[in-house]
Amino acid sequence: MKPQHVLDQLPLWVEGDLPDRESDSIQDHLTACESCSAAAQALRASQAWLRSAPPAPFDDVDRSRLRREVMAWIRVATPKAATPFRTRPLFLTTAASALFFLATSLYLRRSKGVVPPEPPARPSVASLKPPNSPRPAIQVVAPQLARPSRPARKADPPASAESTFTRLEFQTSNPQIRIIWLARAQAPPRSPADSANPI
């Protein structure tokens, strides 16, 4: 084993940081080499000096001051966490009450807005049968749209003019046969002249 290799390994050997096999070979070399043995002795001395280092210059006053500062920061920075959840019943009660009132008011509001379903209205029929006419009567029914039989929450808006139908019913001589027409009135198309001169 070369002396330089031993000198390189001495800082680890001196504290037992080398594997046993390598440590034993260095130990064997040190018994035969005076210069390496002196270097090992110097390293032992410096390590002993390092281990006997004086304690850090902090006393109880420093420690209590450190604790005080850290705990003050913790209390200021996290006020919510400073009071555990179970120690805030007032907050919980208030929140639960608010939720209850909110849910109640929403329920009442929904209940008021519901419109009961309308009974199926029978169309008012106006007889167009001329007096003393042998022809079957022509009945004009008031405009009415078929609507789903669901309960409406609010009153439905009035049907627009475009969606109004005129219902025409013809009763044939056979009482089993009835002809029904649904007609929608539309404005007549404008002439090209009207389009060109709207006024």
Added chain:
Amino acid sequence: MSTGMEGVLMEGEALTLLETPKTEPGPVDAVILRVLGGEQEAFEDLMALTEMKVLAVAWCILGDRDQARDAAQEVFLRIFRSLNKFRIGESFQAWTYRITVNVCYDQIRKRGPVMASLAALEAQGHAHGSTNSADEAMLLDQRRVLFRQALASLTPAERSALVLRDIEGLSTQEAARALGIRPATVRSQISAARAKVQVFCARLLRRTPGDLP
């Protein structure tokens, strides 16, 4: 340029280099559970268990009393903020050392590797000596100054490895875990650090013939 601080992991980062051994929950874990359960005052108990080690390591790495106190404060604030990331059963000591070393490195990056001068160290020693005997206090101050000078000759990484391994008494594996580096790197760093300290002591012996102070 090497800053001597490579290989440092953040405290929240998972260690991939080494498996952290799980241990049975101890008294420290019980205190941690109390803090996590909302009992914030228990954090003071946790500080009482670890504050002296944190202060000592910070003082050794930073070389300045006031900076070490600031660093210790920051260490405990970081511990409090990230305590919920700590896995119960792992070594809280290694976790604390890792945070301490990282905070010290942050301070060195911010303020530069300012080591206290000999005169400043002597003044600090005189100001904070707690021994009654004036002679003993002076001797203690002189030893502290020499110790700080010896550590000042090391890079921050070498200093951290040496402090944890030889002064705090951790094993190489524990020091590697605390520093977030491989054990082989720790061995390399402490080997260089011990050699430098030995050179410092040899110079000291030439200046003051006889035994080391």
